[in-house]
Amino acid sequence: MLPVAFFFVAAIYSAVGFGGGSTYIALLALSDQPAELIPLVALPCNILVVTLGSYFAVIRRNFDWRMAIPFFVSSVPMAFIGGVIPIDASVYFLLLGLSLALAGVSLCIRRAPDDAAVVAKSWGLATFIGGGLGLLSGMVGIGGGIFLAPILHYLRWASSKTIAALCSFFILINAISGLAGQLLKTGLDQAILQLTYGAPLFAAVVLGGVIGARFAIEGIAHQRVAQLTGVLVLAVGLRILWAWTSYI
Numbered sequence: 705m706l707p708v709a710f711f712f713v714a715a716i717y718s719a720v721g722f723g724g725g726s727t728y729i730a731l732l733a734l735s736d737q738p739a740e741l742i743p744l745v746a747l748p749c750n751i752l753v754v755t756l757g758s759y760f761a762v763i764r765r766n767f768d769w770r771m772a773i774p775f776f777v778s779s780v781p782m783a784f785i786g787g788v789i790p791i792d793a794s795v796y797f798l799l800l801g802l803s804l805a806l807a808g809v810s811l812c813i814r815r816a817p818d819d820a821a822v823v824a825k826s827w828g829l830a831t832f833i834g835g836g837l838g839l840l841s842g843m844v845g846i847g848g849g850i851f852l853a854p855i856l857h858y859l860r861w862a863s864s865k866t867i868a869a870l871c872s873f874f875i876l877i878n879a880i881s882g883l884a885g886q887l888l889k890t891g892l893d894q895a896i897l898q899l900t901y902g903a904p905l906f907a908a909v910v911l912g913g914v915i916g917a918r919f920a921i922e923g924i925a926h927q928r929v930a931q932l933t934g935v936l937v938l939a940v941g942l943r944i945l946w947a948w949t950s951y952i
Contacts, residue, residue: 706732706904707905709731710731710749710908711908711911713909714909714910714916715913716933718757718914718915722872723751723754723847723879724750724753726804726807726937727933728746728749728845729743729746729846730940730944733800733940738793739796742845743845743886744895744902745898745901746845746846748902749902749905749909750847750876751883753909754849754873754876756914756917758869758872760917761869761872768866771825771830771862772870774828774834775831775834775874776834778831778835779834779837779838780877781838782834782835783881783882784842784881784884784885785842786841786844787842787881787884788842788886789843796843799844800941804938804940805945807937808934808935810934811850811934812934812938825859833852842885842886843882847876848875849875852871852874853871856871
């Protein structure tokens with residue numbers, strides 16, 4: 705059933721401008737996949753889904769390269785470092801549970817964006833935010849866009865369309881960098897074996913992502929989808945944290 709679930713997740717997330725990494729990870733964790741396999745499946749799925757979203761962001765001219773530079777400069781190396789860092793299974797699932805719980809909360813309390821007033825940006829703060837989310841992305845397998853979007857809406861640094869475009873690229877480059885670190889840590893032979901296992905899931909998210917990208921959801925519907933997804937992700941995060949107690 706995982707390919708079917710991944711198809712629907714990709715379709716929904718691509719329609720609201722995300723890659724779906726948090727829910728891919730949640731589904732893999734619920735199906736009792738080993739910790740070393742989860743990032744090697746979730747990160748490529750993220751890459752496949754947001755590549756299309758990033759392409760549309762460029763051709764629609766919603767992407768602000770100047771605003772993106774400080775985020776990318778810090779997040780790319782930190783995502784690679786996060787992917788290389790060896791993590792014990794108990795530590796991984798602790799980080800995973802906390803990340804999913806926070807992601808779920810951020811989606812549940814997320815408000816509709818207000819494009820009326822855009823305030824001045826801080827490159828120093830952007831660099832700090834990018835580095836932190838990049839490190840988390842590489843270690844856990846979440847692209848980071850699910851955290852970046854509510855932060856940018858709260859700071860009011862750009863319009864909702866520009867934020868969505870930035871988040872797509874942010875997820876894309878961090879997922880690529882984090883995956884490179886994971887491959888280096890795992891070793892090529894083992895990584896190929898695990899990526900082969902994920903092949904049906906990759907095909908499912910490509911199909912779902914293409915369909916979802918054609919039916920972009922905005923406004924109130926966008927908000928409702930985000931909140932319902934947040935409830936699911938929060939519930940899985942709390943479940944993982946509860947199960948994590950068996951490791952200690």
